[in-house]
Amino acid sequence: MRHNFLAAILIAIIVGCASVSSPTGGIKDEIPPELLSAKPKDQSVNFKGKEITLFFSEWMKVEQLNQELIITPRTNIEYKHNLKKQEFTLTFDEPLDDSTTYTLNFRKALKDITEGNLWENPRISFSTGPYLDSMEVSGNVQDIFTRVNLKDYTIGLYNPAYDTSNLRQGEPLYFTTTDENGYFNIRNIKRGNYLLFGFKDANNNLINNPASEPYTFYADTLHLTDSIAPITLHSYKINEDTLKLSKSSPTGKDFKLNFNKGLSSYQIIPLSDTVKLPIYAMLESEAKDLRIFKENFPSIAFNTDSVSLQVVATDSLGMSRIDTVHAKFRESKVTNEAIKVLDKPKTDLVSGQQKFKIRFNKPVHQINYDSIYIALDDSLVIDIDSSQVSLSDNRHLLEIKTEILQAQIDTIVARTKAIAAEQKQKANAQKDSLNADSSSVSSDSIANIKSTSDSLNIERDSIDTNKKDKLINKGKTKSKSNNQGKALQTTNKAGANLTSGNRSSSSSQSQSKQQNFTPNLYFGKAAIVGIESDSLAQQSYNITFLDLTKHGIIQGKILNANSNFIIELTDEKYKVIDTIYNHSEYTFRYVKPGKYKIRVIIDENGNAKWDSGNPLTFKQPEQIIFLEELLTVKANWELIDKNIDLNPQENSGNTAEESEDKDVDKVDNNE
Known part of the structure; x- marks a missing residue:
């Protein structure tokens, strides 16, 4: 019995030692699998078989072969595949075409079974004839507006002899996809003439849908009789379907x-x-x-x-x-959304002519001008009348034109600074008083002080509640009947009425409000009435007067301009911040501190906007040229000599290295 028990233990130990399990811990395998042999060999000729065999250095797995494997030139011959440990076999149902150079690009289909490491350079080329085709096309694909490299783009070469040889109808003879860096390379191409198209093939049908898939194309026929330089393609998306x-x-x-x-x-x-x-x-x-x-x-x-x-x-x-x-039309209980503001007006202002643009969600039927005004402070109000207001053709966009003078701005800014200084002085005096009082209070008086403080807190809460109610009600209605308060009335250059005096009946109340007043563009309730007789709720937009010392300036020149052009200042995400049209010496003022890019649109047809091309007629889109440098704007500083050469043969923009010693000059705001 004892011997049987010991035997069972020994068997269990032996079985435990012999069991296979995945190793734990250790260094992760990051070594890609190696192709040890191939039949036919890469770059071999006179291949007559129907079976391709690849033998790797480790066990492999295959994933999504039908999507990942690209065979060029394009063939409709069906195939099957088989994988046994390290050996992968691809078998064609029919013989391959004679005297043809084939390239099989497996992309991400084959990887090792342990860590999923991809086979590097996953393609082989061979010829069914006595020689290999040796032409090659390479390059990269970028977004035309951002210069960001675009991955997973299908790049195809088409035979120009056929009318349907384009990205919308035909099938490419040779094709590949861009890598993570937007790079593409098509090798072993037969000598001849080709058209080059590229597109984001979302549904993998090798046909471009312009309504949903961005695209790119090369403007000329490629004559592949010798090596050519790498090609840069610029992609964009625009729905070219016929309007229906x-x-x-x-x-x-x-x-x-x-x-x-x-x-x-x-x-x-x-x-x-x-x-x-x-x-x-x-x-x-x-x-x-x-x-x-x-x-x-x-x-x-x-x-x-x-x-x-x-x-x-x-x-x-x-x-x-x-x-x-x-x-x-039919009767319905369904009600539409009430009129509201979709795009708020820009209210960061400098002196001079002002344009406030406000877009609504539905057409404007009526404007009540007596409920719209600009309050610069309690003593200076700009009334808005019909001569200063215009509506777009579809009556969705309202524009107010008026003028705010530098003297008015200076007065308001000076008053604001004086009020802030006075409040700071009072706060410091109160703090000093409290410190002095606290140092003279004896320990025996603490209980009495606490009792008095509690009583004062109750009284203060009552006062604050009343004050809060007054602030909430402040500005809700504009007194148009108080003509006595309008002590002085003039007209500015834009035709606006400037009212000096108080719109409230109490001068003491005006002095109280003045300390907390913020300039604003004001729309009273029902100032705007929509097409469905619905009224806009009260709107008030605070106005800020820009201070040059808190902003930066960007200056430069546009060189070798042979047509109209548009200069765009964008942020890092390529959102357009400001635009200048046709100024060879440009200046962007009042630029907030941050990082920016500059690009120039070559406006060939002079319509002040970028226009797309046509891949079916090979008309290229309007060119966009970038200043390569990422600009860092600081407060009270100026970036100079940010020049852009529009000559496409020579332009490369200013690099960061070229601009390093031209970086910044401090602004003299007294000039």
């Missing part, structure tokens, strides 16, 4: 038109003399839907009558179409 009216139907109480792509503008023309202009409408859902309001047609009965309208719609490419629709 997809659907028109009643929606709620209104009538809606749905287009297949976004509109940049529209015009609605009534085909009946009984319908008055303007006709109120609004764009919705990425500007694809055009809503026409029932309020335009008070005489049209619900459910029975209709009105004939001609709709002229224009897309972002400037292509227009004209449709005649018969709008019919």
Whole structure:
């Protein structure tokens, strides 16, 4: 019995030692698998078989072979694959074409089984004839607006002999995809002429859908008879589909038109003399839907009558179409969203002519000008009248033009600084008084002080509550009837009424408010009335007067300009901060401290915007040239000599090294 027990223990130990398990700990395997042999060998000729065999240095696994394996030139021959430990086999169902150089690029399909390390340089090339084709095309793909390198782009070479040889219809003879750095390389290409296209192939069908997939193209035919320099391609996305009216139907109480792509503008023309202009409408859902309001047609009965309208719609490419629709309306309990502000006005100001632009979510029907004004302080108010206000054609965008003079700004800034200094002086005096009092208080009086403090806190809370109520109510209504308070009235250059005096009936209240007053652009309740007779809620936008000492300046020159151009100042994420048009010596003023980039659009057609190209006619998009340097702006400093050469043959922008000794000069704000 004892011997049997010992035997069982020995068997258990032997079995335990023999069991296979994954090692724990140790150094992670980061060594890529090595291709030990291949049949046919890479760069071999006269291959006549149908089977490709690869033998690796370690056990392998295969993933998504149908998506990852690229065979060029493109072939429709079906294949099967098999993997046994270290040996991978690819078998074609039919013989390969004779006298053809093939390249098999496995990309990310083959990796080791332990850590998933990829096979480096995962491609082999061979010829079914006596020689290898040796032409090669390489380069990189960048976003045209940011110069960011773009990965996973399909890059294809097409035969120009066919009408369908393009990214929208044909199939590339040779193709590959860009790597993590946007780099591509197509090797072993047959000598000849080719067209080069690239696109983000989201659905892996080797066809570009311009409505959803960005693309790029080379403007000329590639004549591959000798080696060529690497090519840089610039990609962008723009919907080039022909503009179409997809659907028109009643929606709620209104009538809606749905287009297949976004509109940049529209015009609605009534085909009946009984319908008055303007006709109120609004764009919705990425500007694809055009809503026409029932309020335009008070005489049209619900459910029975209709009105004939001609709709002229224009897309972002400037292509227009004209449709005649018969709008019919139905009763509905569905209510539309009330009118509100979508884009707030920019209120960081410097002296001079001011433009406040405010965009609403629906058309503006009526403006009550007596409820709109600019309050610079309690004694200086700019009244806004109809001569200073304009509406865009679709009545969504309201623009106020007026003038604020430097003398007014200086007065307000000086008063603000004086109030701040006075408050600081009072605070310091109060602090010194409290310190003096506390040093003279005996320990026997602490209890009495605490009792008095509690009593004072109760009284203070009561006072603060009353003061808070007054501040909440402050500015909610503008007194237009208090003519006695308007002691002095003048007119500025923009035609605005400047009122010196108090809009409140109490001068002592004015002195109290003055200490906490902030300049603002004010819209009273119902200052704006929407198409559906809905009123805008009260709006107030604080105005800030920019101080040059807290900002920076960027200056430079545009060299070798042979056409119109647009200079754009952007942040690090390429959001446009400021724009200058056609100034060969440019200056960006009042730039907030931060990091910025500058790019220049070559505006060939002079329409003051960037225009895309056409890959089917090989018309290139308007060129964008970058200042390569990332600019660091500091307060009270000036960046100078940030010059950009628009000659495409010589331009490379200023590099950081070239600009290092031209970095910054301090601003003299007294000049």
